[in-house]
Amino acid sequence: MTGVLAVAVAAGVLTVGGPAVGAADAAAASCAGSRVKTYGFTTGEVRVYRGGSYVCAMTYAKRSGVRQQMRVSVQARGSRAAVDSGTYTQRAGPVTVYAKARCVRVEGSVAGRGTASGWILC
Known part of the structure; x- marks a missing residue:
């Protein structure tokens, strides 16, 4: 009976944990606001979003599903860059x-190829 209880508990944890993890991933996988710029390059693109006083960016690979080195960076003038690599x-x-009344610079790369925006959204 202990084995049956352990299996039932494990199944319950997986059922409860599954949707919560998926919802958290979905929420973390997007930028707030509207897309304002897209910079394409050979192996992908960088999408830039503005929502209120914030600017957000993500780099997308053209060939998804293949594990490869990727990087995205966004920097408000006068501040350090936020980077995911x-x-x-x-x-x-x-x-x-946070970029209220400041220009931003965006960079992105996939598999060693990339782009940089220069100062934008001034």
Whole structure:
């Protein structure tokens, strides 16, 4: 009976944990606001969003599903850059900075190829 109880508890934890984890991943996988710029490059693209006083960016790979090195960076003028870098299958980011009344600079790369925006949204 202890084995049956252990299996039932494990199944219950998996059932309860599954949707909560998926919801958290979905919420963390997007930027708030509206897309204001897209910068394409050979292996992917960087999408830039603005919502209120914040700017957010994500880098997407053209060839998703393949584990590869990706990076996204967004920096408000006068501040440090927010960076997400690692080996991913679909995207890097989101990264968000407070940028009220300041220009931002966005960079992104996939598999060693990338782009940089210069100062934008001034």
